[in-house]
Structure formats: C-alpha cells, structure tokens
Amino acid sequence: MKKKILIVGGVAGGASAAARLRRLSEEDEIIMFERGPHVSFSNCALPYHLSGLIDEADRLVLMSPEKFLVQYNIQARVNNEVLSINKEEKYALIKNLLTGETYKENYDKLVLSPGAKPIVPNIPGIEEVNVFTIRNVVDIDKLNKYIKSMDAKDIVVIGGGYVGVEAAENLREADYNVTLIEGTDQILRPFDYDMVQILHKELYDHGIDLIVGDKVEKFEKDTVVLGSGKKVNAKVVVMAIGVSPETALAKEAALDIGETGAIKVDQNYRTNDENIYAVGDAIEVYNSLTHSVQKLSLAGPAQKQARSVADHMNGKKGINKGYIGSSAIKVFDYNGASTGLNEALINVLNMKIQYDVVRVILTDKVGIMPNSSPVHLKLLFEVPTGKILGAQAIGKGDVTKRIDVIATAIKFGGTLEDLKDLELCYAPPFSTAKDVVNYAGYVGSNLLNGDFKQVNVDLVRGLVEHNSHIIDVRERGEFASGHIKNAVNIPLSELRQRINEIPKDKPVYLHCRTGQRSYNATLALQNLGFSKVYNITGSFLALSFYEYFNDKTKNRESIVTEYNFR
C-alpha cells in the first residue's frame, strides 16, 4: 500500500531514512524537509574546513536535492521549515523560508530527525563579542570567511567537547592564536582524567592556550572574562559548550519528552504517536551498560536508527540491543578512542557496579619498525565476572582499531579471557604478535585472579608525599635522565642480587617506563616472599603525562625530576 512519508531534517538521520525507505518501496511518496539550504552534509567533518584540510565549504555537502530527486525519487525541500504537526489530522504545516509562504502537507508516517542545536548561554555582555556556533555548512562557511577577513588572530573556543577541541585544533592549524576554555577540570568526557592528560599536553604543545577549571563569567569588548579574573582577547568566540536536542516541534505536538529532555521513543524509535518516529540527536536511547536512557550525539547510531525506522514502517522487524557509545577524535599528532563505560561515568551515575581497571602501554607496531609509538590503553572490567565494561586508548598510532575490537567484544558480553584469546592480524607494520588488546586481557586476568596488586598513576603523588618506598626498576641510564623524587633505582637486571635492599615489612611500589619490566619484578618479589608489592600501572611514561599538565595548571612542585616522553 502506497504511503506518504514526511521526514523532518535532512542530515544524517533524515537522509539515511529517506534512502532506505526508497530502497524498500518504489511507490511511497517521500518528502524530506530541511530548514537550511543543504541536505546530507558531513556534520562531523565541518571543523576540518577551518584548517583548509577540506578546502571548499561546498565539498562538505554530499548530496544535492536534485540528486535526491533523480537518483532516489525523493523530494528534498531545503529552506523549508516544518512549523507544526497536527497528529490527529496527520498533516504538517510548513513554511517556505525563501518565499515566506506556508502550506500543509498530509502524511501517513512522519520521521522526526531535527538534530540538536548548540547551546548559547546568556552570559552578561555577550553582545560585546562575535559569537559563532558550528552546526551546519552555513555556520562553518560564515565563521571561516569571517576569520579570513579579519586582521586579528585571537580566537577563543569555549567548551572542550569534540566540536570545541576539533575547532580549536583546526583553527590552530590555520595559525590563529587559540584559547580553549573548559569549565570543568578536563576536556573530552569520554576519557577519564588520568588518560586525557596526554591530550591536554598535546593541545598545549601545539600552542593552544588550554584553560581548564575556569568558567566564563562575562564578556567585555572583544574580551572573555573568566571566573578567576583572567581576561582573554577574543576577536571571535566559538561557542561549543554543548548541544540541546531540538524538541520544540515534538513538544508542540504533545509528543512525550523523556527525563533527559530529549524525545522519548520505544524500541522501534516510535514516539507515543504510532505514526511518528524520531531518530538522531533529538532522541534519548537506551544504554545497555548503564541500563538507563541517555542522549547520544553520534552519527553512526543516528544512521542505524534511521534504517530501523524505515524497516519498521515496511513491516521488517529488528531487535534494539541498546547502545554502548563508541567515539574517536584526532588531536594533532594523537588519536583517541573510547567505548562503553569509563570511571567518571560510573561515578556520575552512582552505578552499583564493582569494577577494576587495567592500564597498559605497548607499542602500536613492532618496536623496531620506524614510527612505532606507544598505545596507552585503559580497560574497565567487572569484578568478579571479568566482563569488559569499557576502554579508552590514546596514542600516535592506530588506537581506533584497538577500541573497535574491544567495542565488538563488549557487544558480545566478552570477558578478559576472551580478550586473551583473540586472534588479531599481525605483521610488523601493523601491530605486535601479542597485541595491546591481548595484553590488557592478560594483565586484567592476572589482576582479577589476585596474582598481583597495582596502584594507578594518579595515586603516585600521594605516595611520594607520604615517603612511600618507590622502586624504579629501569636501567641506570634511564633513571639518570629523569625519575620520581626519592625513588630508589634497582634495575630489573640487578634485582635478584640486591634483594636485601628491599624492605619486606612495608609496601613497596614498583615501576619502570611502561609497566612491563616492573610487572616482572613485582612477580619475582612476590615469588621470593614479598607480600606487599604493588606495580604502578601506567608507570613512568603515563605518570609523566599525568604530572606534566597538572603541574603547569596547578602551579605545584613536580614530583619527577625530569620528563621523558619518548
């Protein structure tokens, strides 16, 4: 039976729904409305126009209304805003923004894919600065043209989420003076505080003035004034503190809004009206790890939801397994990726879950290959089941690969034992014979079995301040080039001969560069009758990152004599 389907919003969710709907039926009438002048643009690639990596703004637009018509027989009405929905009489009221004319369009089924809009808080003096937001091609084109036209170079980006960091990076690549201001103590919440320090440092190293833990209090003429009293010049302010789901239309049509403030949908992405579906950034989804609903502004899930909606409308049943949330970001020379739960989220949600953490560092490829570099991997697992809960990886090499593998394992309810057993592709240019993912499985499994104990890098400052017994098992030359204050150097190669120098009656904390040699030393000591031995997970390399930015921003005395980021 021929259906008439209206789609509100023509980007990730809307365009995907339209294309899938057409593939399932040639006869349905499909009309897609987009308020802006473009449908189907690459949302996530917008910031890359600022650096010129994507040279023309037009290239961000992937499909034209003309192509939608001739290739898919889909009407894509740009510059047409849906003003309201009458769900009893099943029609939408639409305004043609070019002609000003309003008109009705009836429907059998309707899909809401309006997305989310950048939040612009009403900070005092906001009229004194040039505020830009980044949501679509028009926005990025406008921002780019404005900054190219001005003589000044000072730009402030407010908000350290994905959009803020990517905007800051790309503006810096275009040689602007960029200040990135984040109100909380860290950027990029998908990463835990201990992990994200690597990215904090990377921004800093590339000349971005990163300010964390300081909020914007007010604006003065071309100036951002912070809570600390600090003033920052800002010819342009990019506001990227977050997005808010576009729910006006849904609310006006009396559709249910969930507890998160986003549109509430059922397992088939249907609203409380049986003929209206909703997808993308405007809805809340079920997280299968937290067992609660959340907003999820990711393009992959939006496309999946769109497809499910098209299938459901056409009588094809699917199963909604919920979401775990996987994402990635490039920050200059570093790559970061994460999936599932992190420690901060577990704490924020006050989840009643017992977990432990593995932190390992291993080269992304065989160490002797050119450009091999460390992958920092943090893995959370449930105690006592060993079930994988989440992971974060940061490094210059291929970190998305490792997180994709772990995300896949999580989807199957995988455990540490499963990670040990994975057969991943190995050749020297791509990985190591035992990949960092396998390695994390081994370490986690040892931890879960009680084979050794560990403390994380974030506790090392406390150990130093309490004069704990820290043993550095790196070789003498490595120790000489920088070490933790008051640490004792007993290289692994001298450990067994100098065993009498190590106290048996009090805790000792071992570390090396990445934690592998100290792990061997930890087990050796345990096997020799030492019962209070702890491996410092992350070891000197992770500690160096952790302390570096902390020292800079907190103006405190360093606990390591020198940093070594090799």
Added chain:
Amino acid sequence: MKKKILIVGGVAGGASAAARLRRLSEEDEIIMFERGPHVSFSNCALPYHLSGLIDEADRLVLMSPEKFLVQYNIQARVNNEVLSINKEEKYALIKNLLTGETYKENYDKLVLSPGAKPIVPNIPGIEEVNVFTIRNVVDIDKLNKYIKSMDAKDIVVIGGGYVGVEAAENLREADYNVTLIEGTDQILRPFDYDMVQILHKELYDHGIDLIVGDKVEKFEKDTVVLGSGKKVNAKVVVMAIGVSPETALAKEAALDIGETGAIKVDQNYRTNDENIYAVGDAIEVYNSLTHSVQKLSLAGPAQKQARSVADHMNGKKGINKGYIGSSAIKVFDYNGASTGLNEALINVLNMKIQYDVVRVILTDKVGIMPNSSPVHLKLLFEVPTGKILGAQAIGKGDVTKRIDVIATAIKFGGTLEDLKDLELCYAPPFSTAKDVVNYAGYVGSNLLNGDFKQVNVDLVRGLVEHNSHIIDVRERGEFASGHIKNAVNIPLSELRQRINEIPKDKPVYLHCRTGQRSYNATLALQNLGFSKVYNITGSFLALSFYEYFNDKTKNRESIVTEYNFR
C-alpha cells in the same frame, strides 16, 4: 617444588615460554637452547632489513642471553644444539657448536619450540645459482651483505607466500630487479583469487616482474629456467616456497607426529610424553572453523601456546578454543588482512558447508578527507545461519582494523546481524559513520533474506562473452572514461525515466563503480516488477583490478574498454 625445565628453541615460542615460566616461579631452573647465535629476534621483521627500513641487522635481535640471565635468571645457551632427547631417563643430549663438546642436561619438563625450516627442493642445477633462504638474523644478514657486495641487480624470489612477497617488496625498495615466481595462479593463499588481483597489480605496478602459474624446472648458470621455457637472470635466488616443521628431534624421541607432518599435541600442547610439550611452527593445531588440524606458522599463536604451556606446567588450567588464523601483510602502498575461512580453503578441504559471499567497497574514512581510499572487503557467511566464517580486506587505508573486528566477531560466533549492530569508533579521519564492516553486515543480511541477488566479478567475463544484458548505472562521464564492453549505460539518475529500455523477460546485470548505486538500482527495478535483476558485486572498480592482471598474464582480449582505478 623446584623444577628443571629445558626449552629447545629461543625465538617466539621458546622465549615467551621461558619468560612466563619465570614469572610463575622464581625457583625453577630454566635453560633455553638455541642452535643459532641469537635468541628472541623478530622473525617477522627480517625482510624489512633488505630495504634498510630496519637499518642494522643487530636491531632485529630483541634480547641477548646476558639480558635473559640478569633480568629473568634464565640461561639462554646460544650456539647449542639439542641432538636428542631421552624421554625415559629424562635428559637431553646437547652439542656446543662452538667448542664441539657434547653434554647431557637432565630435565623435569621439556618444551619443544624448534620452529620450521625453509624448504629447498632439489631442483636440477641448483648448484648453478646462489640460493638463499630467510629464517633468522644470520640468514638475512648474509643475504643482505651478499646483494650489497655484488654489481648485478637481478634477483629471483621463488614462492609467493608472506616471506616471498615481503622479501620481493623490500628488495625492490632497495632498487634491485626482482622477479617473483609463483607456481600456482596466485600469491598469498589467505586471499581468494578475486581479491588478490589487487596485490598482483600492486607488485606489477612497482616494477616487480611477477610470474604466476609457472614453475621452476631447472637452474642454469645464474639463470632460472621455467616450465614455460622462459629464462630469468638470477644472480641471487631467494627460496621461499614454504616451510616444513622441524620434527627430527621429536621423531627421534618417538613423539607422535600428526597427519599434517607436524608434532601432535593435546589441548594443553603436550606431546604423547607427559613431560614434553611442543609449541609454535613445529606443531599442528585445531582449527575451530574447519574442525580439523592444520599447521599454523604465526607468531601470535606461538606466543599464546607458550604461555599456555607455562601455565599448565604450573597447575594453571586454560581452555583451548582452537584457532581461526588471522594474518596481515603490507604490499607497497596496499595493506591486506584476512581471518577465518576463504572460498579456496573451503573448496580445498571439500567442506560440507553452505555459504555465501559479500563483496563490498567503501572508503576507509570520510570520502572528502584527504587520502581517503577504498577498502575492498570480502566476507563469507554460513547459509542459512548468517554466521560469519571469514573475511579478507585489501586497501591503502586501515584494513587490519576491519579484519580484527570481524575476527573478534568470529571468535564469539557472531552473525551478520551482529555486524550490523556493532558500534565502531567514528570520526572523519578514521572511518565512516557506517563503517564498511557494518555495511557488509547489511548487505549480507539482505542477501541472506533474499532481498536481492548478485553475481561476483569473476563471472563478468562469462556474461560479456554470452552477450548478457549488463547495465552500467554510473553517470555518463564515468561511463565514457571506461566501461565493460557492450554494457548499456543507464545512469541511476535516469533509471526511472528510461525504465522501458530494460528487458523484463531476461536477466539483467547491474553495476556502478563500487556497487552501492547499482544496489539501489537493483532494488528499484525489483520493486518495479523486474524479477531477474543481479547486482555485480565488487562492480567496476573490483572488475578493473580483476581483469587487469588477468589480461596481462593470460594474453587475452580485455572485456573493459579502459581501466579506472580511482
């Protein structure tokens, strides 16, 4: 209870076993014997010394006997060959190859990790050429020094397995005239014939004279004579036709040898003698997909087996889940990776398994990002269960990531539905919102559900020769720059208007560049009442690769007017 453990072989398996054994016990006496002068070198990285990517041969050696002693209290006796094992009296007879002296060493447990040796067949005239093999650091150093010292540039590599191809690539990078000779019709058996053509072409494009389907008949003075009569100059011959497990010691000790010719072990990698274990290239393992034993010369499995053996000796139980085999290779600008079953293997083993194949091509990252390039993915799944059986990916971008994800899914018994549902990390520099792995899940699922039908690129020549109705749905400009002979061009954008030009009563075969537009066209035609529509999977891009090298080697007339490898 203190044990004395002997390990025969000091590379991947042996060294891993030794290190793990030490971590589990400080008191055990561990002695590792290695016939050659080095333990613990990077086997897989050997070929990269030939190009100078790894500059000094010494860098291939990862651990010295001295380090084993001081860091792990492990005796690593290089230049010591184990001559025989007396399993009743539990001792080994060893020869010190430097002094010529032989001595006994008794043991409680013994681990065999002797590896596999390159096969050098007794081809007539073999004394007329300089034959080299690549097994260890001494071999590669000798080969490298020899070729650097000679004036001539002509090198022949015999055998298109991983070692042969990597040797050929690295020799070519060092500017030698390289001929690679493979007796069967393709290199690299982990890839199916249709997929491997991309790598055939890549070798060819980089100036390697690749000869497939021709065997070495004899050697004459600095010359290789092929079965076809062709003669190739060869100042150096690198013999890389395969390896044979080192079983002499095991046979002499009357240990069971399996049907594959490798050492037979139980689920704990124990031979038929309860005190003797064996790991690595010398053993046969259980393949959990073919449900049969096989040889598996991979470093990752060897390390895993070594760890299992150490655990088992120390009373730690593990579960042997068998192997699926995952591997990867770089071939100049292309990367290739594979896991699980491929079509050739299913045929060779005459497996009673119903399967179907997905072939998809999607960019590795967002198409508008610089350096985005197609990933060619072939996925095998079981019919009617949809269970994933294996996959191969080739492209210039990150293909190991995609195969690692699929390998992980296979380990969990994953299906096409699972691939659709995976949440993989997305950001424009790393992937697309719907990754090629998800996409393969969607296409496979449609295929399994009977939503459309396909034919593979390898059947297109037959279609052309039988004057089948092939429709090219690319746009006119694309068609003009090269197309399949006699194909009709009906661009997707004109499809619905020109529907009357398409016959309803006979099969029509659709393609575009990668198969996505033609998939849309296929569904549109079906929905319009055409029942005999086939999508050509792989489409014009895959066909171009497929036909290119075939045409060159088989001297036949091309079925496409021009190649377009964009």
